[in-house]
Amino acid sequence: AYNAAGTDDRLLQRAGRAGDLGDRVVHGREVGQDDHGAGRGDWSGQAPGGVAPVVCSTDEPTTEVGETPSDSGALRVRADRDRLDEAKQQGGRHQGGCAQQRGQEEVVGVVAEGETIFADGFGTRRLGTKQPVTADTLFAICSCSKAFTTMLLEMLVEDGVLDWDQPVQEMLPEFEMFDRVVGARLTVRDLVTHRCGLPRHDYVWYGSSAKRPQLVQALRHLEPTADLRTTYQYQNLMYMTAGYLAGQLTDSSWEDLLRKRILEPLGMSATSTSVAELKSCAVGARPHESRTGKVREVPYRSLDAVAPAGAINSSVNDMVRWMRLHLGGGRFEGKRLISSKSLRDMYRPHMSMGQDENAEIQLLSYGLGWTVMSYRGHRVITHSGGIDGFRCRTTMLPDEGAGTVVLSNSDTALPHTLTWEILDTLLCLKSVAWSRRAKSESRREQVAQREARRRQLAGRTSGTKPSHRLDAYKGTYHHPGYGELEVRYEKRKLVARLNDLDGRLKHFHYDTFEFHGRRWPTPLLLSFTTGADGGIPQLALPLQEGVADIVFTRVVTEG
Known part of the structure; x- marks a missing residue:
């Protein structure tokens, strides 16, 4: 297990011994899967964040009544007990090493044979403090939340409440897509396999105060880029x-269903579903980002409107319980919560994600809330996630x-x-220079x-x-899917606000301005349109x- 987000080569080497909201995996990270509009990590300086790795295996029975039992009662990971003991000892050594790294944090957990071998934290939760x-x-697990949503849906399928292959419109009449034929055909399964033909359109919800019914209504105004079931395109709105x-369908809410059907039965009492709960929690980690080599704390990003996505x-400690449910074939502490058949459906490839550039990763597909792949000859079920100041990955070796x-x-x-360095260690495979590749990828991106x-600029x-005149451009502009964009004239300059994203407008040429916002490394070119009457009826972004x-x-106000 390795420390937080620093670039110290000695720490990166330790990671190898102890062992990133796309169409492929780059250095073990699904492109487009985990950023939600944020950029990837900056490796140019010391970062404060914290890493909380857990390695777990279970002896929970994975067979149902009537099935032929296999070796499910034994530890199936190829790493022997000595290797696990070594991981535990290395975790302890990391505690000393991490303490010397200002602001760097991690939590390490190792569970094997139904036993927690190691679970401890290093560093502080917040830059500049001594909070351990x-x-x-608590960390935001971002898009790793998607597997919780698909498990809830599988449970409703088992209950006879819904059918994976029934058109959504038959159950939710207000659901429509830009292409009405696609909207009429699109099924529940299509919603959660990133094959609906719609690209991300994340700024519809990112920073928006819209509620879920409003976001569902917005879908009909969002332009697709592919036909249904032809192209993998990561999609949070779906x-x-x-x-x-x-x-x-249940006269309830996603939050209540999650709590009653999954969190409470698993005893995941610390787990929550809103930024407000994370803010008020005494043991919540604070988000940090690195820009131009300088690490700083950033505000929490609310995902309440799209909560089922992340x-x-x-x-x-709570995520260990979640992993045990999966590795136990749907059983947890002797009680079955979901059938092994439903889990197999979740892990089954539903949409090809294309070829990965890393030779170690093959047969890349998306299941139901999980990415499915072959990692160096071993079947892997995984998902990454990310939002402002948080990154994560959940991974399973189901056969081991x-x-x-x-x-x-x-x-x-x-x-x-x-993650891949830990898997290499557990599977007794020759190590791969994943950290070096990631740093090279980051440099290429820069x-x-x-x-x-x-x-x-050219x-x-x-x-x-x-x-x-600059003050003539001010006003409120509306898009039926993206909501309102406000342009203000302040101190003889123009500023713009989309949802809660503020940025200055700097003249580029003619009636085009650079929109400088924190969420994009290159400014967006915002263009105003002049009408035949000399007015400014529209802008495009x-x-x-x-x-x-x-x-x-432009919204015309009366009077």
């Missing part, structure tokens, strides 16, 4: 819709009966690289960002001026790659 990290420290549907907060959870409160790639900015026409710029129409 423990196995009870998971939001799936969780909303579950609540509607709002769960949990601890190592082992699993890992890695949680971090900084924008680092380590939850992904560390070069690509600089090149994108260079191309953007297209600028110099010597131009806006066609109107490139908020989703692959579709036309999103057009916002």
